[in-house]
Amino acid sequence: MDYLKTAQEIVQSVGGAENIEHVEHCSTRLRLSLYDNDKVDKRALEKVPGVLGVRLNVQCQVVIGREVIAIFEAVQQQVSAAEPSERVKKNKTKPLARAVDFVISVFQPLVPAIAGGGVLKSLLLLLDAFGWLSRSSSTWKVLDNIGSAPIYFLPILVAITTATKLKVNVLVAVSAVSVMVLPNMAKHLAEGAEFFSLALKNVAYASQVFPAILCVLFYAQTEKFFNRYSPASVRIFLSPMLSLLVTVPVTLLLLGPFGYELGAGLASVILWLYGHLGFIATALLATALPFMVAAGMHKPMLPYAIASMSQFGREVLYLPASLAHNIAESGACFAIALKSKDKTIKSTAFSAGISALFGITEPAIYGVTLLHKQALYSVLAGSFVGGAFIGWLGVQAFALVGPGLATISMFVSPDSGMNIVYALAGTALSFLVSFICALVLWREKTPAVVQAVGGLFLAQPIQGQVIPLEQVNDEVFSARIMGEGIAIIPQEGVLSAPAEGVIVNVFDTGHAVSMLTDGGVELIFHIGIDTIKLNGQGFFAKVQAGQRVVLGDTLVEFDLEAVKRAGFDPVVIMVITNSERFTLERLPAAKHINDCQIVMSLKESV
Numbered sequence: 001m002d003y004l005k006t007a008q009e010i011v012q013s014v015g016g017a018e019n020i021e022h023v024e025h026c027s028t029r030l031r032l033s034l035y036d037n038d039k040v041d042k043r044a045l046e047k048v049p050g051v052l053g054v055r056l057n058v059q060c061q062v063v064i065g066r067e068v069i070a071i072f073e074a075v076q077q078q079v080s081a082a083e084p085s086e087r088v089k090k091n092k093t094k095p096l097a098r099a100v101d102f103v104i105s106v107f108q109p110l111v112p113a114i115a116g117g118g119v120l121k122s123l124l125l126l127l128d129a130f131g132w133l134s135r136s137s138s139t140w141k142v143l144d145n146i147g148s149a150p151i152y153f154l155p156i157l158v159a160i161t162t163a164t165k166l167k168v169n170v171l172v173a174v175s176a177v178s179v180m181v182l183p184n185m186a187k188h189l190a191e192g193a194e195f196f197s198l199a200l201k202n203v204a205y206a207s208q209v210f211p212a213i214l215c216v217l218f219y220a221q222t223e224k225f226f227n228r229y230s231p232a233s234v235r236i237f238l239s240p241m242l243s244l245l246v247t248v249p250v251t252l253l254l255l256g257p258f259g260y261e262l263g264a265g266l267a268s269v270i271l272w273l274y275g276h277l278g279f280i281a282t283a284l285l286a287t288a289l290p291f292m293v294a295a296g297m298h299k300p301m302l303p304y305a306i307a308s309m310s311q312f313g314r315e316v317l318y319l320p321a322s323l324a325h326n327i328a329e330s331g332a333c334f335a336i337a338l339k340s341k342d343k344t345i346k347s348t349a350f351s352a353g354i355s356a357l358f359g360i361t362e363p364a365i366y367g368v369t370l371l372h373k374q375a376l377y378s379v380l381a382g383s384f385v386g387g388a389f390i391g392w393l394g395v396q397a398f399a400l401v402g403p404g405l406a407t408i409s410m411f412v413s414p415d416s417g418m419n420i421v422y423a424l425a426g427t428a429l430s431f432l433v434s435f436i437c438a439l440v441l442w443r444e445k446t447p448a449v450v451q452a453v454g455g456l457f458l459a460q461p462i463q464g465q466v467i468p469l470e471q472v473n474d475e476v477f478s479a480r481i482m483g484e485g486i487a488i489i490p491q492e493g494v495l496s497a498p499a500e501g502v503i504v505n506v507f508d509t510g511h512a513v514s515m516l517t518d519g520g521v522e523l524i525f526h527i528g529i530d531t532i533k534l535n536g537q538g539f540f541a542k543v544q545a546g547q548r549v550v551l552g553d554t555l556v557e558f559d560l561e562a563v564k565r566a567g568f569d570p571v572v573i574m575v576i577t578n579s580e581r582f583t584l585e586r587l588p589a590a591k592h593i594n595d596c597q598i599v600m601s602l603k604e605s606v
Contacts, residue, residue, distance in 0.1 A: 002049075003067070007074030009048040014060055015039025017078045022165060024108055025072040028362040030062040031108065033101055047546060053366040058101045063362050066355070105165040106213065107302040110157055111400065113150040114306065115407075118399025121147035122409040125398075129417065151310055155181055155205055155212035162216040168223050172240045176219050176247045177212045180205035180256060195249055201257040207310035209303070211259035215251040222246050263307040271308070274317050282391025286321040286383040290329070290376070293365055309400050319397035319410070320390045321383075322359075323423065324430045326404055328382030329364040330356035331431035332375050335438035336368060359404025378437035386430025393422040456519040456582075458600040459498040459551060462572050464490040466599055469573070474529050477573050482524065484584050485575035486599055493560040495525055495572065497549040498599075507532075510539030513555050514577075521602065522578040527558055529569040538562040576602075 011017050014032060022033040034040065037056060045054050045062065050071065053063040064071050124143055127133040133140050150157065155177050163173035179185055185193075186204065193200040205211055226239040274281050301318045308315045333353030340346045345368075352364035369375045396419055397403070399410035408427070413419035460466065465488065472478045472487045501517035511531045514524045527539070538559035543549060563570045576582065582602040 003070045003074045006048060006050045007071055007078060010045065010051070010062060010071070011075060011078050013041045013045035013048060020075075020079045022105060023072065023075055023079055024105060025064075025068050028063060028065050028068055028360055030064060030068060030072055030075060031104060032060040032062065033105065034060055043545065046544070052363065058098075059104065063366055065363055066360070102165060103303060106158065106161045107209075107306060109161045109164075110154070110306065111302070113157060114154075114309070115399060115401030117147040117150035118309070119401055119407055119410060122399050122412045125412045125414055126409055129412070152206050153181065154207050154209050154306070154310055158209045158212040159216050162213050163220075166216065166220045168216070168220045169240065172223070172243060173216045173219050175240075176244055176251070177215050179248050180211060180215070180251070195253065198253060200252050203257055203260045205256060205260070208260055208263055209306055209310065210263040211251065211256040214255040214259045215247060218250060218255060219243055219247040264311055266304055266307050271316065279388050279391030282317060282321045282324070283384045283388035285317060286324040286328075286387030286390075287380050289322060289325040289383065290361075290365055290369055290379055293325075293361055305400055314396045314398050314413075315400070316394070316396050317391075319400070319403055320395045320423075320426075321387050323395075323397075323403035323411075324386030324390055324426060325379070325383045326356055326359050326361050326402070327427050327430040328379045328386060328434040329361045329369060330354075331382055331434035332378040332438040333364050333368050335378070335435045336372075336375060336442055339439055339442050357404060358406045359402030372442075374441035374443065375438060378434045378441060381437045382430045382432075382434025385433045386426050389429050390422065390426035393426070395419060395422045395426060456499075456517075456521065456602040457598045458517075458521070458523075458574075458602070459496075460488065460597045460599045461498045461525060461555075461574055462488050462490050462495050463492050464488040464572070467571075469575075472529070472571055472573060473569055477526070477575065483575045483577045484579035484582075485573060488572045488574070490560055490570055490572050493558040494554055495527060495556040495558070497551060497553045497555055498523070498574065500550045501548075503543045503545055503547045503549060503555075505545055506541045506543060509534070509536040510541040510556055510558070511536070513541070513543070515549070515555075519602075520578075520581070521576055524573075524575045524577055525555065526573045526575070527556065527570070528563050529571060531563060531568050531570075534563070534566060534568070 010030070011020070014020065014034060015036060016039075019035050019039050020032055021035050024031050037060065040056055040060055042054055042056055045051060050064060050067060051062055052065055055061040055063070121144060124133070124135070124140060124147065128135045128140065135141075135144075156174055159174045159177035160170055163170040186206070189200055189202045192202070203211070222243040223239065226242045227235060230239045230242070277284075305315050305318050330353045333349040333356060337346050337350035337353060340349065348363075348367045352367050355361070356364040369379050395411060396413060397410050398413065399407070401407045401410055403410065405427075408420070408423065411420045411423035467487050467489060469480060469485055469487055470478050476482060477485075477487070495513070497515070499517040499519065499521065501515050501519075501521075501523075504514040504516055504522075506513050509532055511527045511534070512525060514522070516522055531539075540557045542554045542557060549555070560570055576584070584600060584602055
């Protein structure tokens with residue numbers, strides 16, 4: 001992959017570097033906070049080489065896969081070179097949407113450090129359990145401190161990500177938050193500290209995230225205020241000093257204790273729900289994760305997971321549910337790779353199955369699961385059964401990282417050796433259920449263009465009565481100005497592909513689609529007469545330009561009764577725009593090939 005070229009095309013498709021307010025990445029996708037979402041050319045962005053998918057809601061999420069870090073670095077270079085003064089915030093997002101964007105921007109960058117430390121600690125527990133490295137040894141203790149550092153200094157890490165998001169002085173923000181984790185300050189608080197006769201609450205701020213976030217949010221306001229009113233000649237030291245003098249006491253008196261209670265309350269609420277719903281909560285969350293991950297809405301679970309990990313040293317819902325879902329994705333992909341005879345599907349499913357097995361599910365979700373109902377049903381079954389099993393046995397996670405085969409040690413418990421055994425059993429169950437379901441459900445779609453005796457056949461694209469074009473109440477079609485073809489009086493509102501090929505264009509109103517078959521036939525489908533006047537109401541396109549389809553794939557769903565009620569003729573026309581290349585033969589009687597009703601036979605003209 002040409003990383004620079006891909007990054008340039010991505011930046012250009014989202015409105016240029018000057019339209020990017022903030023850029024970050026997770027394990028598989030770029031996350032772009034934009035000044036103006038209306039500048040995004042989603043169709044062009046989806047066609048960029050290396051882009052697996054695009055989700056545009058609060059953030060513009062560009063799914064890349066395993067090359068995401070290299071693409072992120074290339075994009076970041078272009079954003080850094082952009083002129084800040086040219087950027088103007090135009091998005092009118094709702095407060096909830098802005099809050100979600102803020103949460104993702106603050107918590108997502110924390111994951112690598114927390115995951116690295118957590119997995120190291122879980123591996124140390126394994127080494128001690130096998131007797132390879134005793135926890136009483138000096139080496140074990142040094143390594144344990146390395147693993148503990150990211151959680152202990154979470155306030156510092158959060159101060160960095162929050163200050164970066166708010167675009168304030170990172171070092172001064174870190175200095176303000178550092179006061180809360182100073183050993184002398186912790187000791188002073190434990191002894192009963194006061195500030196101007198006001199008692200300071202004794203709170204252990206190490207490993208806490210919400211006190212740090214509130215501290216930096218408040219500091220951002222003080223920095224803005226003092227930068228505005230401080231004389232330029234002394235601003236370099238006066239503004240930071242005054243900001244610290246105001247921010248730190250307010251944090252110790254009010255914001256810190258409130259943030260601590262907020263984090264504890266969030267974790268307690270989730271645990272309360274888990275305690276009352278039991279294993280059903282894990283099963284339902286695991287089942288919902290394919291859709292949450294596809295929409296990028298699984299990231300708001302991070303604050304809870306981090307709060308739970310820092311407060312209790314473990315997490316009992318989100319990560320166990322993710323384990324069941326990730327492995328279910330892998331199982332379904334491997335089954336499809338084994339059973340499919342299509343080389344493209346086979347290779348896509350196999351590589352996606354490997355990624356999902358190691359905790360990266362986006363390639364499986366976008367490349368297999370959401371494109372094939374059989375795969376989706378199999379993943380949902382494996383996720384639910386595996387999630388219920390894991391939740392029933394009370395499996396707990398001890399590291400915040402994407403669950404998979406390589407990170408399975410995150411389920412090693414310092415108190416129960418069976419926790420990892422139950423996790424492995426749940427892994428096997430999720431895999432087997434989804435694998436078996438996919439093997440049973442998967443049906444390879446019949447090749448769309450069937451060649452026989454040198455001919456090409458087109459299947460009927462919609463259920464209904466086939467009529468000749470001259471009976472269509474539109475001269476453009478009835479006079480065959482656009483080309484030869486047929487018309488169908490529809491009995492249902494589902495238009496399907498009559499052959500295998502590629503979608504060339506989908507009208508914005510959804511009432512018309514064009515495609516090119518593998519046999520070289522150029523087709524246009526038009527639903528109804530003058531239905532463009534409906535402005536897309538009742539029409540739902542299920543494909544997009546550039547998408548490959550096979551026989552029977554749904555192209556458009558439409559509300560047939562609504563079209564009739566609006567007073568429009570619902571006749572569906574299929575026209576061959578390059579019909580001069582072919583000799584057409586209307587079949588005298590119903591003809592079926594591979595269970596498909598054939599309505600047209602074509603031979604290339606000599």
